[in-house]
Amino acid sequence: MTQRIFVPRDASAVSVGAERVCRTIENEARNRGLEVEIVRNGSRGLYWLEPLIEVEIDGQRIAYGPVAPEDVPGLFEAGWLQGGAHALCHGPSEEIPYLKRQTRLTFARMGVTDPLSLEDYRAHGGLKGLERALDMKAEDIVDAVDTGGLRGRGGAGFPTGIKWRTVMNAGGGQKYIVCNADEGDSGTFSDRMLMEGDPFCLIEGMIIAGLAVGADTGYIYLRSEYPDAWDVLEDAIVTATREGILGANVLGSGRRFELNLFKGAGAYVCGEETSLLESIEGKRGLVRAKPPLPALQGLFGQPTVVNNVITLASVPWILAHGGEAYKAHGSGRSRGTLPFQLAGNLKRPGLVEVAFGMTLRELLYDFGGGSASGRPIRAVQVGGPLGAYLPESRFDLPLDYEAFAAVGATVGHGGIVAFDDSVDMAKMARYAMEFCAIESCGKCTPCRIGSVRGVELLDSMLAARPQRSNDDTLLRDLCQTMLEGSLCAMGGMTPYPVLSALDHYPEDFGLSPKQEEASA
Amino acid sequence: MSSTNQADLLPALHRLQEKFGYIPDHAIADLAKAHNMAQAEVVGVIGFYHDFRRTPPGRQRLRICRAESCQAMGADALAMHACTQLGVEFGATTADGEVTLEAAYCLGNCACSPAVMLDDDLHGRVSVERLDAILAEGRGV
Numbered sequence: 001m002t003q004r005i006f007v008p009r010d011a012s013a014v015s016v017g018a019e020r021v022c023r024t025i026e027n028e029a030r031n032r033g034l035e036v037e038i039v040r041n042g043s044r045g046l047y048w049l050e051p052l053i054e055v056e057i058d059g060q061r062i063a064y065g066p067v068a069p070e071d072v073p074g075l076f077e078a079g080w081l082q083g084g085a086h087a088l089c090h091g092p093s094e095e096i097p098y099l100k101r102q103t104r105l106t107f108a109r110m111g112v113t114d115p116l117s118l119e120d121y122r123a124h125g126g127l128k129g130l131e132r133a134l135d136m137k138a139e140d141i142v143d144a145v146d147t148g149g150l151r152g153r154g155g156a157g158f159p160t161g162i163k164w165r166t167v168m169n170a171g172g173g174q175k176y177i178v179c180n181a182d183e184g185d186s187g188t189f190s191d192r193m194l195m196e197g198d199p200f201c202l203i204e205g206m207i208i209a210g211l212a213v214g215a216d217t218g219y220i221y222l223r224s225e226y227p228d229a230w231d232v233l234e235d236a237i238v239t240a241t242r243e244g245i246l247g248a249n250v251l252g253s254g255r256r257f258e259l260n261l262f263k264g265a266g267a268y269v270c271g272e273e274t275s276l277l278e279s280i281e282g283k284r285g286l287v288r289a290k291p292p293l294p295a296l297q298g299l300f301g302q303p304t305v306v307n308n309v310i311t312l313a314s315v316p317w318i319l320a321h322g323g324e325a326y327k328a329h330g331s332g333r334s335r336g337t338l339p340f341q342l343a344g345n346l347k348r349p350g351l352v353e354v355a356f357g358m359t360l361r362e363l364l365y366d367f368g369g370g371s372a373s374g375r376p377i378r379a380v381q382v383g384g385p386l387g388a389y390l391p392e393s394r395f396d397l398p399l400d401y402e403a404f405a406a407v408g409a410t411v412g413h414g415g416i417v418a419f420d421d422s423v424d425m426a427k428m429a430r431y432a433m434e435f436c437a438i439e440s441c442g443k444c445t446p447c448r449i450g451s452v453r454g455v456e457l458l459d460s461m462l463a464a465r466p467q468r469s470n471d472d473t474l475l476r477d478l479c480q481t482m483l484e485g486s487l488c489a490m491g492g493m494t495p496y497p498v499l500s501a502l503d504h505y506p507e508d509f510g511l512s513p514k515q516e517e518a519s520a
Numbered sequence: 521m522s523s524t525n526q527a528d529l530l531p532a533l534h535r536l537q538e539k540f541g542y543i544p545d546h547a548i549a550d551l552a553k554a555h556n557m558a559q560a561e562v563v564g565v566i567g568f569y570h571d572f573r574r575t576p577p578g579r580q581r582l583r584i585c586r587a588e589s590c591q592a593m594g595a596d597a598l599a600m601h602a603c604t605q606l607g608v609e610f611g612a613t614t615a616d617g618e619v620t621l622e623a624a625y626c627l628g629n630c631a632c633s634p635a636v637m638l639d640d641d642l643h644g645r646v647s648v649e650r651l652d653a654i655l656a657e658g659r660g661v
Contacts, residue, residue: 011628011629011642012628012629012631012632012642012644014642015629015632015635015642015643015644016632016643016644016645045631047631047632048631050632183626183628184625184626185626186585186587186588186589186590186625186626186630187587187588187589187626187630188626188628188630189628189629189630189631191628192628224534224571225624225626225627225628225637226628227640228642262530262531263530263531263534264571265530265533265534265569265570265571265572266569266570266571267568267569267570268625279530280527280530281526281527282525282526282527282528282529282530282555282565283526283565284564284565284567284568285568285569300527341630341631342631343589343592343630343631343633344588344589344592344593344630344633345592345593349630349631349632349633350631351631372593381588385587385588385625415589415630417588417589417592417630418592419592420592423592428588428591431588431591435587435625438625439625441568
C-alpha cells in the first residue's frame with residue numbers, strides 16, 4: 001500500500017513554507033523510487049511546529065516539524081517513512097501534549113482529514129448531525145441547540161437558540177441564514193482554519209440552521225483577506241451541490257438549501273452584523289440601528305439568522321451528540337468549548353479548543369509556553385482589538401463570558417494576543433483609537449468623531465511624557481461617551497482596550513499609579 | 521454587467537478590479553445604469569471599502585499587517601523597513617510602479633506573526649531579511 005504523508009494546505013502553514021516542503025517531498029520520493037501519497041490536510045493548529053508534516057505508519061500518524069525544504073533529504077535518510085529517529089520528530093501527533101490536552105469537538109476533524117474529501121468527512125462523523133436534523137421537527141432542532149447552551153462565538157455571546165427561535169417564529173416568508181466569516185479581529189484565525197480545514201462542517205451547520213428556522217438560502221460573507229478559504233469553500237460548495245447535500249433536495253429529503261459565497265471588501269466594520277447585511281445588499285457598510293433585529297428584519301428586510309463561522313460549525317456536533325453532551329462541557333453559563341487562538345508574543349502559538357473555565361495563565365503558559373522573546377508577559381489582549389488588556393494580576397481569571405464581563409473585559413471570539421514587557425501601553429491605547437478612526441462606518445458621532453478626538457488626546461499625552469498631560473480625565477470622559485453613545489461595538493467597545501491600558505498601566509501614560517487611583 | 525440589482529454591485533466591483541486593477545472612472549456610469557443606482561451612490565459604495573481603488577495600483581500589492589498580534593512580534597520595525605526600502609509611505613506606489621504598499625489589519629496569520637501578503641500570497645514569521653527576499657522574488661530578481 002502506498003504510504004500517506006500529510007502536508008497541510010492551511011494558509012498559515014503555506015505562509016511558512018508548506019508548499020515548498022510538499023514539492024520537495026514529492027521530488028525526493030520520486031528520486032528515491034518511493035511511492036507516497038501526499039494528502040493536503042488542514043492544520044492541526046500547532047502553528048509553532050508548522051510546516052508540520054505527518055507520516056502514516058501502520059495507521060498511526062507521526063509528526064515532524066517545523067520542516068524546511070532543506071530538512072527533507074535528511075528526513076528520508078533517517079528513514080522517516082519507517083518511523084526513524086530525527087531531531088524534528090515529535091512522535092505520534094495525537095500524543096503531543098498540546099493536542100492531547102484539548103477537547104476538540106468543533107475542531108475534531110481539523111488537520112485529520114482532507115478538507116475537500118467528502119468521503120473523509122463522512123468517515124469522521126460528518127453529516128450525522130444533518131441526517132439527524134432531517135428527522136426532527138424544527139422546534140426540536142432549536143431545542144437541541146438551546147439545551148447545548150451554545151452562544152454566539154463571534155464575540156457577543158448571545159444565545160444561539162434564542163436567536164434561532166425568533167427567526168423560526170417570524171412567519172412563513174423568505175428567510176436567510178447568513179454566516180459571518182468577516183473574521184477581522186487581530187489574534188483570531190479559527191474561522192479561517194475551519195473554512196480551509198473542514199469546510200463541509202460549516203456547510204452542514206448552515207443547512208441545519210436553515211432546517212430549524214425555515215430558511216432555504218444561505219450566504220457566507222467572507223473577508224477578502226482570505227483567498228485560500230474562498231477557494232476551498234468554492235470547491236466544497238460545488239462538491240456538496242453535486243452530491244445532493246446542497247440544492248433542491250438536501251440528502252433526498254425534499255428540503256431545499258442553496259448556499260452563496262459573498263466576498264467582503266476590506267471593511268472591518270462589516271463584521272458587525274447589520275453592516276454586513278448592508279454590504280451584501282450592495283450598499284456602504286453602515287451599521288443599522290436596532291431594533292428592528294435582523295432576526296425579524298434582516299437581509300433584504302427578511303427574517304435572518306446571522307451567526308459566526310464557529311457558532312454554525314458547532315451545530316453539527318450538537319445535533320449528532322445531543323445538547324446535553326455539549327452542555328456537559330464548560331463553566332457557569334458558558335457551555336461547551338471554545339477554540340481559543342493563541343497569538344502574539346508566545347513560544348507556542350496555535351489553536352486550543354478547550355471547555356470554558358480554563359484560566360488565562362494555563363493557556364498562556366501551559367499551552368503557549370510563555371513569551372517567544374523570553375521576556376515576561378506584561379499584557380494580554382483577549383477578544384480582538386475591542387477587547388481589554390489584562391495584566392498579570394488577571395491571569396487567573398477563568399475564561400468564561402460572565403467572569404470576563406465582570407471585570408470589564410470580553411472573551412470575544414477567543415483570540416488571545418500576548419505582549420512582553422517591551423510593549424508601550426499608551427501607544428497600544430492610541431492604536432485602538434486610531435484603528436477605530438480608520439474603520440468606523442461613520443454613522444454615529446461618538447464613534448466617528450470620538451475616535452479621532454481619542455487619537456488627538458493620546459498624542460498629547462504621549463508628547464507630554466514622562467509628565468502627566470492632564471488629558472487623562474478628558475480621555476476617560478470621551479471613553480464614557482463612546483461606551484454609552486455608540487450604535488455598535490466598534491465605537492462602544494474601543495474604550496475597552498483604552499481604559500484597561502489606562503487603569504492597569506498608568507505609568508506608561510506619565511501617570512503615577514497613585515495619581516491614577518485618586519482620579520479614578 | 522447584466523444585472524439590475526444593487527445586491528450584485530460588490531461582486532461586479534470585485535470583477536472589474538480583478539480585470540483592471542482598479543475601478544476606472546468610465547465604468548461608473550455603466551455600473552450605475554446596470555445596478556439601477558445613481559452614479560453618486562456607486563461612488564459612495566466604492567469609497568466605503570478599503571479594497572476598491574479608483575487609480576491604478578502598482579504591479580504588485582504588498583500588504584503588511586499592522587494589527588496587535590503582529591505588533592507584538594515586531595511589525596512596526598518591519599513596516600518602517602518597508603517604507604525605507606521602497607521609498608514610499610503606506611498607501612503609495614513606488615516610483616517605478618512596481619509595488620503598492622498597504623497596511624492590513626489582520627491577515628488571519630496571527631500564530632505566525634508578523635505577517636505580510638504579496639498579492640494573494642501570504643507569508644508568516646517575516647523578518648526584515650525575509651521581507652527583502654520576498655520583494656526581490658516578486659520583482660523577479
